[in-house]
Amino acid sequence: MEDLSLFSLGILAAALLATGVVAGIVAGLLGVGGGIVIVPVLYYMFTALKIDPAVLMHVAVGTSLATILATGTSSARSHYKRGSVDMDLLKRWWWAIALGVIAGATLAGNISGGALTLVFGFVALAVSANMMFRKDGANLADKLPGSPVKEVLGFLIGGISVMMGIGGGTLGVPTLTLFNYPIRKAVGTAAAIGLIIAVPGTAMSIWFGLGADNLPPLSLGYVNLVGFLLIIPASTLSAPLGAKIAHTIDPSKLKLVFALFLGFTGLRMIYGVLF
Template identity: 85%
Template sequence: MEDISVLSMVLLAGALLATGVVAGIVAGLLGVGGGIVIVPVLYYMFSGLGLDENVLMHVAVGTSLATILATGTSSARAHWKRGSVDMDLLKTWWWAIALGVLGGATLAGNLSGGALTLIFGVVALAVSANMLLRKDGAALAEKLPGSPFKELMGFVIGGISVMMGIGGGTLGVPTLTLFSYPIRKAVGTAAAIGLIIAIPGTLSSIYFGMGAEGRPPFSLGYVNLIGFLLIIPASTYSAPLGAKIAHTIDPSKLKLVFALFLGFTGLRMIYGAIM
């Protein structure tokens, strides 16, 4: 998309602002990370604007990871002040997550856009199924397993999350609660995990995207700077609105709607990747 009209730039800016608003509201409503919303919205938005299929998903993932640098820092700090971040766990888990991020980022940098889209679709479908089928309070065990299984879990969370362009909430929260973590501590710890994912993930997206053809204008590697600058304030200001709405609507119905949306999105992305 080397040649772009003024109208296209206006449409791009408007769509990116709308992406941030939707991501913020959903995050406030359901307590999920914005990345799980930002990536598919950016994917379809850039697709509609005619972005090269070879870089389409890479730019969506890279831009999403960059936004987590800002939103994740604010969220992790707030949870840390409230004492809901398990620092003991992070001290033994961070390196496994970081290794997973480096491995996943390297793999993603060498995968085709279609393969990356397929991965997102499959995991989104799995997350949707977990939200629909898992009963509240259901747990697999009373605590996390010991080494090396705990480290392997961190590695997988880091690797999959960075390939999807998401923070720690989407996979970290259900994993921790599956091992009887209190939901508030799981959410707070996952927010900190998001930073471990986003920092090397963003740098890798910039590195692997340098010189790639077909990127949208004003991109640093696979990170679209316009998206980065517009999504962050929009999501930050709209998140409280989502939280306010959450207190007036049955959360179980919201969860159902989001799970169905995520499942539909996952199926669409799988279909688009294999057809």
Template identity: 65%
Template sequence: MDALLSTDLLILAAVLLATGVVAGLIAGLLGVGGGIVIVPVLYHLFSLIGVDESVRMHTAVGTSLATILVTGFASARSHYNKGAVDTDLLKSWGPAIAIGVLIGVVVGGNIGSEALIAVFAVIALIVALNMAFRPDGTHISDQLPGSPFKQLIGVFIGGISVLMGIGGGTLSVPILTLFNYPIRKAVATASAIGLIIAVPGFLGYIYYGLGLPGRPDFSLGYVNLIGFALIIPTSGFFAPIGAKIAHAIPPKLLRLSFAFFLFITSLRMIHDLLT
């Protein structure tokens, strides 16, 4: 029995470490903070180990936001050193994104698990379809809209991202490119946006999860410390590598592969909701 338990723990550790590798590379390559990979993996792992359904998705989201503190910082620093981060956009958009995050934290802390899963599944499906079928260079305007529409977009990005446990790049990169914003600068700036989302986001999920029953062992609120500790070493190490690769390769094949992953993930979550 002990041997079986040890084997299960080793498998769990290996999966979480591998998740960190993929999340770190994706964070650097696409500026998405890695959460779009971490959340579904944690959700299904928590299901396998019997974490209560009522807190399963919240804990996946909270833990993901905690990891983005490290992957987002490492990725943003690497992009910043290359001069690719648009600091002017961060200054003008940051407050609106932060307001959206605060709204999203309150909503996320007070809605049920099924609603949180539905948000992730639907947005992931939309993002996957956009990645797979939107022609390169497609845009609706040559620049971002003025106030207050620009701020409303920032609130939307912050609110939805913190509900999904993602760094913001999953939404901000396609939105920025819709307004003819350079893709590499969008990716770089998105990694910094992830920090604006992750800091208040993970603190909020700690607060709303304190003392609740059914969470996995070694959890602080909705943040699972074991998942955080095992994902961080590899994700933090591989995020700068992903950022370097992003400046050296054409992103089309990567984008299509990632779109397929998101498509399958969203369908699996929708299936879980329906059954």
């Protein structure tokens, strides 16, 4: 890692704080835990800082999961106060999501950084396409399927999300709305799912990263404490604002812009690994 001047460190700190603000608002607005913003930003920042590519994506994912502990708590609390968290569903679904998290985190801890980057890139493209091209009201069914399909869906949401370093909203919201869930309740419930993902996901990122070579300075396993401490305050304070906006405006135009950002990011990550 190259030495940084005080000016460069100041720019980096400001960028991380700004990332936290944007991530917090997005977490509250779309129920995505902020990780879908944090991971690519950390990925590019760590690339610029010459962090070893072998651990770069692992640290971006682990650090993002750690920030969701705070961002997701703030966002879920805000939605819960508004009655938009489906506690009955969470009571029936949490264990399948948690099993998926354990499986996904174990796989993530044992594959290369390039493979982990490809997972993020391809899923980001799929999510972007869903946001741009899926028509409002296009549902697969009028309600969630019964067992065991419902549990398989929860397992996949947990497993894929933890490998991407994201909260449950990126996959949880489109999944729930496919089964005719009201969008605001889907967003609120997905924010709570983010905590089910982030708690074991963070712990396992720390565990698998202990003793890894060429980690960034001040890292605890695959969780970089500098990024964590800079992003957390901004994201935690801004998450309730996003939740408030979600209940007052039509976010369709914002979702389109976000989908374009996500598609571009996915393509750039895939290109960087394969070419």
